[in-house]
Amino acid sequence: MGSKTYNKVGFAVLGSGNIGRRHINCIKEADGAELVAICDIVPEVATKMAEENGVAAYTDLDEMLKRDDIHVVNICTPSGLHTDAIIRCASAGKHVITEKPLDITVERVDRAINACKEAGVKLACIFQNRLTPTNMMIKKFIDKGGLGRLLIGTANVLWYRTQEYYDAGGWRGTWAMDGGGSLMNQSIHTIDLLQWFMGPVESVIGYTGILSHEIETEDTGIGIVKFKNGAVGTILGTTCAYPGVATAVQLFGGNGSIISDNNKLKVWKMRRESKEAENEEEEKMLKAYGSLKAESGSADPSSITKAGHLIQIEDMVKVVKEGTEPIITGEDGRYSVEIIQAIYESARTGKEVKLPL
Ligand SMILES: NC(=O)c1ccc[n+]([C@@H]2O[C@H](COP(=O)([O-])OP(=O)(O)OC[C@H]3O[C@@H](n4cnc5c(N)ncnc54)[C@H](O)[C@@H]3O)[C@@H](O)[C@H]2O)c1
Known part of the structure; x- marks a missing residue:
């Protein structure tokens, strides 16, 4: 330089x-x-x-x-x-x-x-979305073992996109350029968060459908997920949920439950004798996160923060x-593509797909 x-x-x-x-x-x-x-x-x-x-x-x-x-x-x-x-x-x-x-x-x-x-x-x-304060705090908390043994994780992307959205640009909703639909384009952020929080995926069973758009790829996709650590989970990603309802990651562990809704902390319930934060840092973070604004692109792609x-x-x-x-x-960018590709393969073959691909 x-x-x-x-x-x-x-x-x-x-x-x-x-x-x-x-x-x-x-x-x-x-x-x-x-x-x-x-x-x-x-x-x-x-x-x-x-x-x-x-x-x-x-x-x-x-x-x-x-x-x-x-x-x-x-x-x-x-x-x-x-x-x-x-x-x-x-x-x-x-x-x-x-x-x-x-x-x-x-x-x-x-x-x-x-x-x-x-x-x-x-x-x-x-x-x-990994970099919102809520999601960074959740990651740090889970990595320190705060949620205990991870049991269940879900990722829901209940979004809405018009037919005009798919028609504009000529590449969205095509296999060649979008590589998929509601999962590969819209839900990938939340699928990335799910695997970031829960850890590597062992296998998936997938189902996909085209429910309310004229496109080649899915506008609704579902995955049933087994994680390597023994936890289980689900993925649901759609662009049919008028007017665009929510993006949520729900995490359940031996010590409690965390729900991040539109990247805002919605539920944080831990089995603790005391309801106080465990230390000063956590107290500061919890106070700050309580007042976070929702960050969402659930109906309008240009509204993403x-x-x-x-x-x-x-x-x-x-x-x-x-x-x-x-x-x-780049390696971080690989995980979600692999999970989504496995869901597509499972939806095509009707079989459970094991990772790595
Ligand atoms: N991080 C996010 O939240 C987010 C949001 C929207 C889109 N994206 C991603 O960004 C990418 C683009 O999406 P978009 O919505 O901006 O699409 P877009 O269609 O609005 O823009 C794509 C642009 O690329 C140009 N282009 C096409 N082929 C080109 C080429 N060979 N060389 C140079 N320019 C070329 C087009 O003319 C167009 O201006 C996609 O991969 C999409 O998944 C990410």
């Missing part, structure tokens, strides 16, 4: 649609980051977004990658295009932060992870400057 011109870490955004715009805004807000270029395959989109943000416009990724002031590329194209772009960025020596899902199959995810390893660049995957994206982009500045590992790595 020696150059005086580039004390800041240079970012470029690939794909300037719904979520690409969020990346652009977060890069501009992030400490130590500088937006230097925007690439979109649609020339008018690239030009408009670049002009609005005072940076260079590209329609060709490889052209953009020739710039030596780009250190990180934020990949915000349709999901089925992520690995191809990741490999090209890695070959050009750029670090990558890619939107969820990292790609739509574990085979592709593995290729992306390996390409970054071989090129010696870092790969981060966006899972902004940008705080997590900002944290991950600022983390990428640190990754580039200090050589640390991203807070959410």
